[in-house]
Amino acid sequence: MQSTPRVIVVGGGLAGLVAARHLAGGGVGATLLERAESVGGRVRTLERDGYRFDRGFQVLFPAYPAVERELDLEALDLRRFTSGATIARPGRRSVLADPRQRPGTIPATLLNPDITIGDRLRVARLWWELRGTDPDRFFDGDNRARDADESIERYLLERGFSAGFIDRFVAPFYGGITLDRSLSTSSRVFEYTFRTLAAGGAAVPAAGMGAIPAQLADRVRAVGGRIETEAAVDAVSSAGSSPRVTTADGTNYEADAVVVATDPPAARELTGVESIPTAARACVTQYYALSGDESLETGKRLLLNAVDDDGPNHVVPHSAVAPEYAPADATLISATYLGESEASDSELARRTQITLESWYPDRRFDALETVHTDRIPFAQFDQPPGIHDRLPDARSPDGTVYLAGDYTRWSSIQGAMRSGRDAAKAVLEDLSR
Missing domain, CATH: 3.90.660.20 (Protoporphyrinogen oxidase, mitochondrial; domain 2)
Structure with a gap:
């Protein structure tokens, strides 16, 4: 009688939790190892x-x-959150709202001295253009909505947005999303998040936010997956037919496959994959x-x-x-x-x-x-233009070691969760062979 395949997931962030859930749900014995006292990674x-x-x-x-x-x-x-924002400067605050959701804000938005009528029309046109685009096409290889990539700033200037609108609204707003007020981040990130915000806002x-990994952990356990916390992993070996995971206390775990779902620097150190961005x-x-x-x-x-x-x-x-x-x-x-x-x-x-x-x-x-x-x-x-063409994928490591992390997609909750599902799918496909 054939034994149930065993898979170790290293890292209990969103990517690792989603991977463990889909692996356990796919019929393998999935064990997740997390170095901290609780799961969540950067989401706590x-x-x-x-x-x-x-x-x-x-x-x-x-x-x-x-x-x-x-x-x-x-x-x-x-x-x-209420859509839009309050734009603040010394001595003045003005409201930029989404009139589709709150028609009562139309007068304040129209009278906003920081935003021109032309910019408001360009925002509406861009929303209409992107709303019908399949979001996966922004990043997925040959299916990308646009082949060229450029900075957010160049993208907006090419579409006629004023320098005032970019400096006073887009720079701080996307500074909060990309942590890059200079707007040198890839425009693909802008397109994806702009479309998503217009469709569903933020909450x-x-x-x-810690309720998100807590719910995912419950779902891992509900399908039979195991989660071990305070289990710091020092090494992952892909030598031989069975990869091995070694923890800081010297415990060895042998498995049929290993999914590395740690932060980018740790993932690069554990797998040797140089294309992981750090x-x-x-x-x-x-x-x-x-x-x-x-x-x-x-x-x-x-x-x-x-x-x-x-x-x-x-x-x-x-x-x-x-x-x-x-x-x-x-x-x-x-x-x-x-x-x-x-x-x-x-x-x-x-x-x-x-x-x-x-x-x-x-x-x-x-x-x-x-x-x-x-x-x-x-x-x-960091996500400068072109970086998403150079990122690793789930199967980039040697042997039966796989990657799950937003660094295989793009830096976001979406990227992390999607990467966990992609890694689990790759493992299950390869084990079925």
């Missing part, structure tokens, strides 16, 4: 003193195809508490810093979007700085206070209390 939520702090500024795009396929969105009890689970985009997100009766008067919209200065790229009104993120008597906001700032936590808090007081000249923010800081040196891999 810390709960402390009645607050919920996601690991850096993170949101879920519910219209991502992999999100719709892999998650029970109703069970996540999503709290949605967070009521229990924080150039990083970093950020610092700092959370602040205000008294419960204070508000940033932006509703559930992001506040975008229209000026490229020492202040934060954007500010998020977390408890306005999701009241569950803060105690009833407090307001929780955050500010995100792009790159690895050398400034101390107190200096960053001071910069945020100065920035807020410039945006709200009739208010003081002396009561701004720093309650948590996340410094994330590897939040995303």
Whole structure:
């Protein structure tokens, strides 16, 4: 009688969890090894003193195809951001909204001094152009919607968008998505996310972004997969017919296949695949508490810093979007700085206070209390034009070792989840032979 194939998944981020679920569901014995105390990788939520702090500024795009396929969105009890943003600069704040969702915002949007009528028409035209495109075509080889790739900035300039619109809105808005305010990121990322945001907006689970890997872990166990935490993997060997995984405590796991689903630097070290990208985009997100009766008067919209200065790229009104993120008597906001700032936590808090007081000249923010800081040196891999043509795929490592990670697709929750499913499919196909 033939024994059940055994597969080890190294890494408990979104890619590893999705891979383990599909492997176990496909009839193999899947064991996931995660070095931390809990799964989630870069997607985590810390709960402390009645607050919920996601690991850096993170949101879920519910219209991502992999999100719709892999998650029970109703069970996540999503709290949605209002589309658009508040564009802030010293002495002035203006609203850019999506009138399709909130017709009452049409007057404020039309009167927005930061956006021209021409730019509004170009946004509508671009949305109409991209809405009918199969999202997989933005990245998938010969089926790509466009063969050429270019920076986001060049892409927008070629379509006639004004420099003011790009500098004041797109740069900080996409600075939050790509951690690249210079807009040197691949335009394929812009097209995919623009289409997805227009289709479904952005949201967070009521229990924080950590609810996403928690749900995926439950689904792994429900189909018979095993998850072992605090199991740091030091080596993966593809020699011979059975690959071997060795953990830091000297435990050896032999299997019929191994899926490496760690962060990019660790994946390159474990597999030797040189095409795994390791150039990083970093950020610092700092959370602040205000008294419960204070508000940033932006509703559930992001506040975008229209000026490229020492202040934060954007500010998020977390408890306005999701009241569950803060105690009833407090307001929780955050500010995100792009790159690895050398400034101390107190200096960053001071910069945020100065920035807020410039945006709200009739208010003081002396009561701004720093309650948590996340410094994330590897939040995303860098995605310049052309990089997606050079990324590895699931079968790039030698032997029966496979890759699962957004670095096989593109840096996003969509890329991570899709890569996990792709890796599981490759393993199951090869084992069936």
